[in-house]
Amino acid sequence: MRWNRESAVRYDKWAGTVRGSFALQQEKKLLQGVIAPWPRRKQKLLDIGCGTGMFLEFFWSCGFDLTGMDKSPDMLARAREKIGHRADLHLGSAEHLPFEDREFDYASLMTVFEFLEDPALALREAARVARKGLLICFLNRMSLYGLSLRLEKRKSPLGEARWFTWPEMRALIQQNLSPGGIEARSILLGPPCTWNSAPVIRYLNSTPAFPWMGAFTAVRVDLTAPRAQTPLMAWNTEPTT
Template sequence: MPWNDQQADRYEHWFTTPLGQFILDRESRLLQRLVSTWPRRRQGLLDVGCGAGHFSHMFWEWGFDVSGIDPSPAMLKRARKRMGDRVDLRVGVAEHLPYDDNEFDFVSLITVLEFCNDPQAAIAEATRVARKGLIVGFLNRHSLYYLTHVRSRKSGRDSLWAGSSWFSWWEMQRMINAAIGRQWLLAKSVLPGPVWTWRRLPLFKQACGLLLPPYVGTFAAVRIDLLGGPARTPLMAWKTEPSM
């Protein structure tokens, strides 16, 4: 069910809170680390389930040519306000993308599979329209945050997580393998502790940003390279002998 204006406003407001900003910063650092070897210049990236455009804007700042798609017009309205004309936005669902095969170099699915009717089909569709790779960000069902803050609340009507499905790392691996076969994967996670540790005090901040195995932290991400190995940023080509 696409989010309405009231839900979209609550989602946007959450990202303005100190906790929301802290979490977004930790997630951003993990994603940036995972895509660090991908080429950027003239590389098209489709952000599936782009929502209000927080991650779309990050990918744009990192140098990708970004497009976005989301089932919620309310969320896309906020993405347009954030991004202006720098990104092409469309209404659509992850399981049926209105794009040609291999239309994009890369595709991202950041905390969108949790809300899909068929997450495995969404991964397969993302692979269909991507030539080089995918990055999937997901919420870890085995994390301390899920066990202490989400499991008992996500059935509530007013919860932003109402109707969502969190995944374990092993479930995510099985979905990826079933959707596209075995590929080269790199997966890490952040935010390992309970929510009271998610603070900007130096020791807590450092612990929350550690790149841990994907089954530990609350937010995990996996990079899937579709070309038989990790995509690499080309080395600089010298036209003349470099001077010492």
């Protein structure tokens, strides 16, 4: 699939609609919870397939030292307009990353596997350049969103994409990596027609759920063993009883 100027404009236009804006807000909320254990300050993150920079601003606001990469010059041009010089942007393929081994602390792949010929190779490449962890986000084929898109007759880039189920994504990760830990959650349980701020519907679509339920699933893959979550107590003097 070729991502040109027209598709880049269409992608950003959708993000500005009521439905698209609501979806992105919930997705970013989900990401905050999934990557909460990761340190941010002075940590390098590579956003693979960054597109028009939809999530670059989010990662920058988290505090990462940010690099973005995409194979489409038109997508990168729009990303540059948004992020300015707060991120280094590079042209390249997810299946053949133009970076050194372990050059980054973390790498993200935001709905990228859906459009690749060899997702397994791209996953191994991401793990090659990242030392600590990966963030993988994908569109869930078994969600109501996936079902509604399959029922539509009109063609669209998402309709032609390869959608994954959670068992398929988990198997892809386990077959190609040796993760120290995996955590996954999803968001947006209802079909797209319910993606709005109406009180009851908003609760349905803004509540994180099991990874096989929502339209958008986020997976944190720790490439090293998880760090201790409870800090050791420090004493300035000898403890007394």
